[in-house]
Amino acid sequence: MKSSLGILGQPSGEEVSCARVLKVLADETRLAVVEILLNGPKTVAEINETLGVEPTLLSHHLKALREAQLVTREQRGRYVRYALAPSLLARRKGRAIDLGCCKLSFT
Amino acid sequence: MKSSLGILGQPSGEEVSCARVLKVLADETRLAVVEILLNGPKTVAEINETLGVEPTLLSHHLKALREAQLVTREQRGRYVRYALAPSLLARRKGRAIDLGCCKLSFT
DNA sequence: GATTCAATTGAGCCTTCATTCAAGTGAGTT
DNA sequence: AACTCACTTGAATGAAGGCTCAATTGAATC
Numbered sequence: 481m482k483s484s485l486g487i488l489g490q491p492s493g494e495e496v497s498c499a500r501v502l503k504v505l506a507d508e509t510r511l512a513v514v515e516i517l518l519n520g521p522k523t524v525a526e527i528n529e530t531l532g533v534e535p536t537l538l539s540h541h542l543k544a545l546r547e548a549q550l551v552t553r554e555q556r557g558r559y560v561r562y563a564l565a566p567s568l569l570a571r572r573k574g575r576a577i578d579l580g581c582c583k584l585s586f587t
Numbered sequence: 588m589k590s591s592l593g594i595l596g597q598p599s600g601e602e603v604s605c606a607r608v609l610k611v612l613a614d615e616t617r618l619a620v621v622e623i624l625l626n627g628p629k630t631v632a633e634i635n636e637t638l639g640v641e642p643t644l645l646s647h648h649l650k651a652l653r654e655a656q657l658v659t660r661e662q663r664g665r666y667v668r669y670a671l672a673p674s675l676l677a678r679r680k681g682r683a684i685d686l687g688c689c690k691l692s693f694t
Numbered sequence: 695g696a697t698t699c700a701a702t703t704g705a706g707c708c709t710t711c712a713t714t715c716a717a718g719t720g721a722g723t724t
Numbered sequence: 725a726a727c728t729c730a731c732t733t734g735a736a737t738g739a740a741g742g743c744t745c746a747a748t749t750g751a752a753t754c
Contacts, residue, residue, distance in 0.1 A: 498691075499615045506609035507742085524701060537743060539702055544741095558700055558751045583690040584605075614712085631731060644713060646732055651711095665721045665730055 498581030504548040505584070509533060509541045514564065515586045517551060518575060521563035605688030611655040612691070616640060616648050621671065622693045624658060625682060628670035 505511055509531065516527050528538055542562060545551040550568060554561045564572070571578040576585040612618055616638065623634050635645055649669060652658045657675060661668045671679070678685035683692040 497615060499613050499618050502609050502613035502618070503741095506606050506613040508604060508606045509742095511606050511609075534744070535701070536703090536745080540742080543702080555701095555750075558698095558753095560701060560750095581692060581694075583692065585688060585690065587688075616712095641714075642731070643715080643733090647712080650732080662720080665723095665728095667720095667731060 498579070501548065501550075501579055502582060504544055504550060507541070509538070510545055511584075513538075513541060513545060513562075514550065514577070514584070517562060517564045518572075518577070518586060521554075521561050523556070523559040523561050525559070527562065605686070608655065608657075608686055609689060611651055611657065614648070616645070617652055618691075620645075620648060620652060620669075621657065621684070621691070624669060624671045625679075625684070625693060628661075628668050630663070630666040630668050632666070634669065 505514065512531055513527060516522060516530055524535070524538060524542065528535060531538060542551065542553070546553055549565050551562050552565055554563070563569075564577075568577055568579075571580075573583075575587070576583055612621065619638060620634060623629060623637055631642070631645060631649065635642060638645060649658065649660070653660055656672050658669050659672050661670070670676075671684075675684055675686075678687075680690075682694070683690055
């Protein structure tokens with residue numbers, strides 16, 4: 481059997497550092513995306529109703545979150561729907577997300 | 588009277604974002620320093636017994652933590668002693684540090 | 695199949711950041 | 725006062741990151 485994957489989708493043998501996850505979350509826009517997705521899956525346009533940034537820029541940030549295994553992407557017809565990653569949802573506690581090393585709370 | 592200072596030493600009028608604090612903590616070395624200081628105040632050399640990095644580099648990281656108001660510096664004879672900032676210690680819970688938006692736990 | 699809408703990609707630019715090196719400070723020692 | 729120890733600072737370099745623009749994909753609609 482393959483080794484289980486950590487929160488960043490890397491072999492759990494390697495240390496998945498807290499710092500690496502924090503780096504991805506240490507950005508206003510990306511943190512806001514995570515907060516928005518706490519309310520459930522959203523399309524990119526829906527996410528951007530709150531953020532109001534360049535769609536291109538948002539896409540780049542979503543890619544970073546995706547690569548960090550923090551969100552999932554699902555094509556829904558002509559729209560694309562993003563959601564918090566299952567591993568995050570499993571550890572979710574109300575409006576807080578438990579990353580193991582770090583528990584984020586949103587107000 | 589001067590306005591009170593937030594966790595990053597900035598006027599509390601301005602929003603002190605979670606992302607800005609996370610940016611400072613999103614670094615292996617700086618995160619390790621915070622973890623080490625959970626065991627109490629230490630001199631730079633003592634901190635570096637664990638880390639083993641270029642003293643100059645450590646000093647730069649300590650400066651970043653200082654400027655983020657996460658640690659305090661105190662001259663002790665020819666040594667310099669660092670400690671977690673009072674605001675952090677006040678919100679400390681065991682081996683976890685509550686930053687408001689984010690609660691860091693160390694194992 | 696051409697068009698439109700939704701989102702993504704890649705290149706380029708500029709800024710920020712981590713690291714190193716050389717030089718400087720501050721405090722105790724001789 | 726000169727010397728050493730502990731640490732800091734500033735400048736320089738290279739790497740990483742955020743942002744924008746132009747071009748592209750993917751899916752529905754005409």
